[in-house]
Amino acid sequence: MSRNFNxxxxxxxxxxxxxxxxxxxxxxxxxxxxxxxxxxxVDAILGSGANEASRELLRYQLGLNESLLxxxxxxxxxxxxxxxxxxxxxxxxxLSIILKSLPASLELGIFSIFFAVLIGFPLGFLGLKNKGKxxxxxxxxxxxxxxxxxxxxxxxxxxxxxxxxxxxxxxGGRFPIIHSQPKITGFLVLDSLLDNNFIYLKDSLYHLxxxxxxxxxxxxxxxxRSLRINLDKTIKSDYVNAAMCRGITKRxxxxxxxxxxxxxxxxxxxxxxxxSLAGGALLFEVTFSWPGIALRLxxxxxxxxxxxxxxxxxxxxxxxxxxxxxxxxxxxxLDPRIEx
Amino acid sequence: MQNNFLIAxxxxxxxxxxxxxxxxxxxxxxxIASSGKIESLDPARANTLKSLQLLNSLGDTLYxxxxxxELVPELASEMPIFSKDKLKIIINLRRDVLFHDxxxxxxxxMKFSFDRFxxxxxxxxxxxxxxxxxxxPSKFQLIIxxxxxxxxxxxxxxxxxxxxxSPTFYKDYSDKFLNDNFVGTGKYVLKRFSNEIQIIDPNFxxxxxxPNNEGVSFIGYSNSSSLYGALKxxxxxxxxxxxxxxxxRNNLNLLSNNKEIKEGNSPATEISFISLRTNSYPxxxxxxxxxxxxxxxxxxxxxxxxxxxxxxxxxxVPPILKKSKQELWPEYxxxxxxxxxxxxxxxNGNILDLPLTYRSNVPxxxxxxxxxxxxxxxxxxxxxxxxxxxxxSTTIYKNLNLGLYxxxxxxxxxxxxxxxxxxxxxxxxxxxxxxxxxxxxSVFSGSFWGSNxxxxxxxESENLNGYQRLAKLIEIEKIASDSIxxxxxWISSQKAWSQNEISKPxxxxxxxxxxxxxxxxxx
Numbered sequence: 001m002s003r004n005f006n007x008x009x010x011x012x013x014x015x016x017x018x019x020x021x022x023x024x025x026x027x028x029x030x031x032x033x034x035x036x037x038x039x040x041x042v043d044a045i046l047g048s049g050a051n052e053a054s055r056e057l058l059r060y061q062l063g064l065n066e067s068l069l070x071x072x073x074x075x076x077x078x079x080x081x082x083x084x085x086x087x088x089x090x091x092x093x094x095l096s097i098i099l100k101s102l103p104a105s106l107e108l109g110i111f112s113i114f115f116a117v118l119i120g121f122p123l124g125f126l127g128l129k130n131k132g133k134x135x136x137x138x139x140x141x142x143x144x145x146x147x148x149x150x151x152x153x154x155x156x157x158x159x160x161x162x163x164x165x166x167x168x169x170x171x172g173g174r175f176p177i178i179h180s181q182p183k184i185t186g187f188l189v190l191d192s193l194l195d196n197n198f199i200y201l202k203d204s205l206y207h208l209x210x211x212x213x214x215x216x217x218x219x220x221x222x223x224x225r226s227l228r229i230n231l232d233k234t235i236k237s238d239y240v241n242a243a244m245c246r247g248i249t250k251r252x253x254x255x256x257x258x259x260x261x262x263x264x265x266x267x268x269x270x271x272x273x274x275x276s277l278a279g280g281a282l283l284f285e286v287t288f289s290w291p292g293i294a295l296r297l298x299x300x301x302x303x304x305x306x307x308x309x310x311x312x313x314x315x316x317x318x319x320x321x322x323x324x325x326x327x328x329x330x331x332x333x334l335d336p337r338i339e340x
Numbered sequence: 341m342q343n344n345f346l347i348a349x350x351x352x353x354x355x356x357x358x359x360x361x362x363x364x365x366x367x368x369x370x371x372i373a374s375s376g377k378i379e380s381l382d383p384a385r386a387n388t389l390k391s392l393q394l395l396n397s398l399g400d401t402l403y404x405x406x407x408x409x410e411l412v413p414e415l416a417s418e419m420p421i422f423s424k425d426k427l428k429i430i431i432n433l434r435r436d437v438l439f440h441d442x443x444x445x446x447x448x449x450m451k452f453s454f455d456r457f458x459x460x461x462x463x464x465x466x467x468x469x470x471x472x473x474x475x476x477p478s479k480f481q482l483i484i485x486x487x488x489x490x491x492x493x494x495x496x497x498x499x500x501x502x503x504x505x506s507p508t509f510y511k512d513y514s515d516k517f518l519n520d521n522f523v524g525t526g527k528y529v530l531k532r533f534s535n536e537i538q539i540i541d542p543n544f545x546x547x548x549x550x551p552n553n554e555g556v557s558f559i560g561y562s563n564s565s566s567l568y569g570a571l572k573x574x575x576x577x578x579x580x581x582x583x584x585x586x587x588x589r590n591n592l593n594l595l596s597n598n599k600e601i602k603e604g605n606s607p608a609t610e611i612s613f614i615s616l617r618t619n620s621y622p623x624x625x626x627x628x629x630x631x632x633x634x635x636x637x638x639x640x641x642x643x644x645x646x647x648x649x650x651x652x653x654x655x656x657v658p659p660i661l662k663k664s665k666q667e668l669w670p671e672y673x674x675x676x677x678x679x680x681x682x683x684x685x686x687x688n689g690n691i692l693d694l695p696l697t698y699r700s701n702v703p704x705x706x707x708x709x710x711x712x713x714x715x716x717x718x719x720x721x722x723x724x725x726x727x728x729x730x731x732x733s734t735t736i737y738k739n740l741n742l743g744l745y746x747x748x749x750x751x752x753x754x755x756x757x758x759x760x761x762x763x764x765x766x767x768x769x770x771x772x773x774x775x776x777x778x779x780x781x782s783v784f785s786g787s788f789w790g791s792n793x794x795x796x797x798x799x800e801s802e803n804l805n806g807y808q809r810l811a812k813l814i815e816i817e818k819i820a821s822d823s824i825x826x827x828x829x830w831i832s833s834q835k836a837w838s839q840n841e842i843s844k845p846x847x848x849x850x851x852x853x854x855x856x857x858x859x860x861x862x863x
Contacts, residue, residue: 039734045387045462052741052784054465090379090519156565164569171570177371177537177557289562291536299377302701304734 015325026317034306041088044303062088084311089303094311103186105292109277111208115216120223127228146221155287158214169210172289176203211288226269230262264335271327278319368554370858373567373576375583377535377560380519383503384461392500397855399503399524405757405849409660411494426489433480437547439506440529447476452507463501466755489802491809495758527551527856536560551856580836590647592837604845606834607660612751614827617743619776619788629824631680634673637715642830645707653831657759668821669828674719687723697748700730705749740786748786757850759813767794767820789825
């Protein structure tokens with residue numbers, strides 16, 4: 001056990017030691033790609049009407065007149081000091097922009113995963129229980145359609161049906177206009193609970209419901225299909241047959257043997273899905289005017305706000321890399337077949 | 341079991357719909373939605389229409405352009421007085437104005453705001469080198485010393501970017517921006533600000549008439565569909581956006597015709613045009629430019645792209661500013677266009693290839709380009725071949741002065757209410773070689789066209805006022821229409837739509853909505 005634990009520790013250490021290298025590669029690529037991309041922040045800020053002198057002045061003020069090497073070195077040194085600089089268009093610290101918008105994306109991501117599991121797992125079980133029957137086909141159709149629907153279309157459809165036609169949910173935003181939102185952690189649901197304010201809790205859940213349910217539904221197909229396929233495969237495996245021969249009840253076999261093994265690939269899928277949602281669900285955030293990190297990134301790219309783009313990409317990369325690392329270690333811990 | 345679940349789901353949805361009704365705006369506050377977010381409320385930094393709209397409600401300018409196109413004093417007590425040599429402007433100020441922080445508005449505050457804008461304003465280029473210095477001979481008198489006579493200065497003084505701010509409040513921000521707060525003299529005071537939501541309350545110490553409503557909540561949605569849906573589902577009271585898709589614009593127009601909502605229009609101030617690179621082949625040929633101008637069926641484009649809601653225009657100056665509807669560019673005439681092209685050796689086997697660039701992130705531009713391309717295919721197929729090229733707007737702006745685009749679709753709204761704010765950025769040139777501009781504004785507009793006569797007329801216009809000046813500016817436009825460095829397409833106005841319970845939105849002459857005039861009808 002202790003030898004295994006040491007091995008796992010070494011494995012984890014190796015994975016963690018690769019993070020700085022990955023981040024350096026990512027941050028360098030972002031820097032280069034942004035400079036290669038046509039257009040510059042000066043044009044985005046001043047538009048096409050400004051004269052050359054104003055452009056040059058602003059370029060100087062933003063530090064864009066320095067050589068690329070100098071800009072790069074400053075950028076890397078500042079990152080090492082956890083200083084992502086200020087937004088070129090608003091002069092607001094990039095870290096503050098990220099800290100303001102990241103919780104919104106994470107909150108949406110967490111609730112969406114919750115709904116995806118809530119919808120996907122029962123559908124997967126339904127399919128397996130009614131294998132080859134009507135229930136299986138229904139589960140399969142819903143599962144395949146949910147991940148075949150383009151997210152932007154699904155989001156717009158949900159908005160049209162539930163916000164415009166039935167007027168059940170708000171069309172966008174994260175909180176009612178008339179109230180000032182609680183500011184503790186940035187996670188409004190959590191903040192409302194910490195604040196003991198159930199009106200705010202209701203308000204934030206009310207705004208969160210449609211985007212998270214829609215995204216959850218669109219993600220549920222992956223879960224239902226994976227669960228259905230993996231469980232089916234596991235149930236047919238030799239060790240399940242052996243357990244049945246030993247007279248262990250079906251229920252015990254299912255809960256203790258089949259389900260944990262079938263869930264292993266789903267843990268990987270969940271990890272990857274959560275990791276991708278940590279960077280925000282761009283099309284959802286744009287459609288629902290959800291003030292998350294993906295919407296900020298989208299705006300920053302269109303304004304060529306280099307510092308904001310760089311900061312957001314580095315932070316989301318760090319999150320994604322860390323979550324993947326966590327999933328890798330977790331799987332290694334759960335699955336004895338994995339060698340490390 | 342299944343039935344119980346369905347009943348529970350039904351009850352849940354009904355309760356949510358009830359909740360949605362409960363959460364509606366109960367007070368007499370007006371909810372206005374617009375696209376995008378507000379990055380900054382600093383007049384020295386604000387450059388988006390949305391932030392200028394809000395600033396206009398929170399602050400006052402010295403003068404304002406009313407919806408008849410007349411300049412009227414706001415914080416100034418009367419119209420500016422020019423010295424004989426026209427190098428000095430005396431402006432007397434109102435004496436009864438207070439900033440939102442309780443300090444009084446005076447000439448020092450105006451000087452502070454002017455100087456700050458000149459020093460740090462991102463749009464400070466609009467001042468050019470017109471203003472030499474500002475004097476404050478008395479508490480309520482301001483003297484602006486000019487470097488050279490400038491008759492456009494009146495219009496400039498109505499610019500929202502020159503909204504006075506409280507020197508006391510902005511003491512620590514005299515050399516940097518204050519993005520999330522504002523203390524001015526306007527009808528409203530800022531209650532809450534975030535990039536997405538801004539809440540303003542009436543200023544009960546306002547020197548003029550107080551607003552007709554109990555405040556305005558301003559919300560930004562990130563896309564056109566949400567804005568449209570929010571108005572249709574009555575989640576907002578007023579929709580204010582010029583970036584809403586043309587198809588939705590049309591639907592809103594139909595709803596307004598059916599009296600289901602109200603529509604307000606500003607005077608048309610945004611011009612869309614095609615900039616032609618005049619310094620190189622093939623558009624260095626005047627006849628080719630003339631032929632292209634005559635081949636553009638503006639009425640068809642307006643009908644197909646904007647459902648007829650944007651007015652076809654053959655002018656680069658809004659009618660409200662030049663006080664005339666005179667259109668100087670040649671009319672649509674494909675027969676003459678063909679004759680001109682044949683004269684230059686095109687047609688009959690020699691097809692003119694014209695790369696036309698449009699801003700890929702502006703849906704209307706793409707539709708304009710496609711419509712013109714199809715129209716040319718139908719009528720001048722053997723003479724012109726339009727090749728479309730979609731490029732994101734920021735990239736286009738960056739590359740315009742490099743001369744990368746033979747023809748490119750752009751739009752322009754003047755930074756202040758004066759014909760000069762349209763003519764100068766498009767036609768002015770500092771260094772002219774023949775008809776080519778080497779350095780100057782027209783380079784940054786992508787036309788590279790310059791004319792010594794135009795420069796001379798610009799200088800002459802600075803010494804004139806009133807109709808004489810307008811005549812001079814129209815003369816400049818006439819020269820441009822003969823040389824065709826640009827082809828105007830249409831002119832658009834700002835639009836706002838309100839629910840029937842709310843009064844019809846009203847705009848001033850600069851295309852800014854008057855929020856204080858919005859009110860609930862039952863009041």
